[in-house]
Amino acid sequence: MEKSRVPSARKDGRVIIHFDYDCFYASVFEAQTPALKSLPFAVQQKQIIVTCNYEARRRGLYKLQLIRDARRMCPDVVIELGEDISRFRDASKELYSFLKAFSWSGKVERLGFDEVWLDVSDIVDYNRQLLNRHDLAQSFFQTSRDDPMEGFSFNASKLAGHPYPQNYKRADVTGVVDDLTMRMFLGSHLAQHMRHQLEEQKGYTSTVGIGTTKLLSKLVGNLNKPKGQTTVMPPLDSSIDGPGNAQAFLDRHEIGKIPGIGFKLAQKLRDFILQRPAAFDTGLVYGGTKENVTIADIRGHAEVNPEMLERLLSGPGSPYGIGYKVWCLLHGVDDTEVSQAKAVPSQISIEDSYIRLDTMPELLQELDALAKSLVSRMRVDLLVEEESASKEDDLRSEPVDRALHQVTSKKWLAHPKTLRLTTRPRLPLQPDGTRIRSFKRISHSAPLPNFIFGLSESVDSLAERLVREALIGMFRKLHPEKSGWNLSLVNLAVTNMAETAGESKTAKGRDIGNMFKRQDDVLKDFQVREVSPSPAEGSELETQVVTGGGWDEDVELGDDDLECCGDCGTRMPPFAMVAHRRFHLPAVPALQNHCT
């Protein structure tokens, strides 16, 4: 019997939760000063509102808005300065640790200060096998591997939070669920539990997405903001019956909204689809576009395939294999792992921007201030209490002794080897008196002097030495002219961390996924997936719910509504054509997708 075969690339064996703390910078201030919550409140850096709470958004304020516009729009807005980001970093670390404590695998990845992914596949799989399928409504979710009493009660026949698609037919109506559906249910309950704990114990609300990949979990969360959660439900795969929910969901997105496709790639793709240069938004929003080109527009284009994308998108600065990577993203394929928590950052940097910085005395003052911050931050982020060298240390009973001891028992987690100075020169005036704004940076690196690690010297004096003995010389390399420069930004960084022996690089070694080139890693897995559902394997849980597709079920299609495939002439409804077209396209690699 010949089964219908469709190339597939989905690997949906994982359950991934994506957290996004609601208006994070504003929430940090609100946690400290709850009265702000009921007011329109915004956080300012230089002349910009970097974020604002929802009370402010209700009055029209938005992220990255100019202060002047914000005040005009909402004169009573309360504004706090957030240029010193220490408090945000501290809060971010605290919340990250809190969430990480739920993980069994250590696969917990932070993006920026306010986003965290967790791969909770192991927790979900463990709990799936604990379920009593005759009484799903009275289930208990075990959050600890060791303690069967730790956890929460929940109804495993229902999803927690919102589904995608919205009209998803719930299992409590149909009564049966397949494995993937059950895993998404479990993921949604775990996510809800964590979200509530985060709010109750830390005072932060968050927006959450649950999916089988980093890409889907992150994007789907956006559907219910703020303090909501959304799960991408099966069937994820496109089949002869129609596009899967993963593709249906992605298809509506403007190309620039896809993580991994930044401004440059998005512009190239828009230009190609429109066959002319796409107009981009000159307003303040960075990736803004006036031309909406969607994933569907690109994916459905006859000439688009991985090789063509490689030709279109590669260029200076673009990584090898970009065409294939984008091709995967267009199809909702994202095999990237949630990376292991890192013990140390790969870089620490401090920067400030200036309307004008063009004299040596001012520069020295700024370098000094930046260097002080940098040394302080090195001590915060790279210094840990040393493990006690002897038992006496632990048994020491006098608090004073303890305090004294601690001062002298700090240890560097890592020694950065490189110091980097970056500037952003302001371009000279044009002949016509206007100025081209440039965001180009130039940098110079040098070995980081060892004295910086001394703990007996004060931060201030170390900073002064750093300026005199290293930074001034580095600045001369960048700007050999005695004068005439004008900087709009200065950044000081330490990089190239040499981690101290004995400390593992991550909680559990390197992220294996990142050690392979995506392409090599994925291509060797190429297989064709059989789409016909395999017979239910005994249990009711294996029975598939197939009624909740992402298209309108009751639409009758007349002959006029059929489309004709340009390659083989087969006629079929438009929704089926989506899947059918993939027959004729270079295949995306696939894995067997049956989750057992």
Next chain:
DNA sequence: CTGGGGTCTT
């Protein structure tokens, strides 16, 4: 008069 951070790749 577009922040202050980060990551990774070439």
Next chain:
DNA sequence: AAGACCC
């Protein structure tokens, strides 16, 4: 050292 990407 620079350029892409992320927040």
